[in-house]
Amino acid sequence: MTDAELDTLGPVDFVIVEFPAGEANFSGEMAAELVRLVEEETIRLIDVLILTKSEDGSIDAIELEDVEQLGPLARLEGELAELLAEDDVERLAAAMEPGSVAGVLVYENTWAAPFASAARRAGGQLIANGRIPIQAIAASIAADQQA
Template identity: 70%
Template structure:
């Protein structure tokens, strides 16, 4: 991470993927797909945590280096910057339900780095961004289909 010039950085995002109590099905597929994104140069993983929240709301945060068996994530673990602080963990864990486990991923969008650099050199700056949940897109497409069917 330290080898990258600040001017050359792409947008940095984070996400939290929660697995509610009793609903996780870890097969290794998630790790495999994350490694594929890194290997393809689509993203660079900056930090990654596993959070476990008990029924009383007590949160345990684990870095990848704290885990015994990393499998394909071993290659990613050596590059992590450990950017997230304890106060970040508290804020992230607030989004979790009791008894759940969550993965927190902070990553650079390498695919967008040249565009971001060109934008900064031109004097531009990011003032807003967002993400549309896939459920909202599906609902919108279904509503459009129903509307089209009704017109026919």
Template identity: 60%
Template sequence: MSEAGLEGSVDEELGPIDYIVVEFPAGESRLTGEAAAELLALVSEGTIRVLDLMFVHKGEDGSIDVDELEDIDDLGDLGVIEATLAEVLAEQDLIDIAAAMEPGSSAAVLVWENTWAAPFAVAVRRNGGQLVASGRIPTQALIASMTNEGE
């Protein structure tokens, strides 16, 4: 991912950065309604800062169309985060994402800073620490693990 939109941020002040790609099958809704409200709640509570939010559409013929948040006419409440975007996604990122998508589908690509973790991350870096591994445990795997422990 590009760091183009983060020039003004000092590395030591940033929390961990994450991204997700949420794919919607052809004819299904995009990031609206309930999901948009939850995203906005995280932003307004200061839990995260949205760095980028883009929408990728893959045609049945494999063609790719990308909409940036500012390109969408009816943003509704999502318009609040438009001014804070650092636009960190590069064209190649979007091409790679589209390659993994099903023809006819759409995807929301969200990049965010975990602002809640920034003070901890800054303290670790000031004490000479550095991140050497990171990952996610799928919710389903954790639930299955906890269920099997009791047997």
């Protein structure tokens, strides 16, 4: 990426979607929704990997370009930067259960890019970010309702 591209880059996140052995489904509704998010410029996809973790813990990483049946994801394949390195793959796969398959998405939050760029021009820098899992929010609401 050029300096100009980095200056306008929004926050970059990753997400891992895990499927039990034999139940991976990277097409259909999930793929269509990902394509919609990219086409509406809500996110910019930077990298996509499919990880397989065998029962013995060995990991196989497949780039999207190496998948034969991409379905709607075929429209996105040519724009990927393939940012993730081998040590990244090992760290990401550590969260997976043996025998599972996972999709890893690295994406820019393009909706936040203008704010992030303005913050950098003002001399600020992002020093932390995080996510609150939906399960934690649901548990908190349930606890409040019981109290």
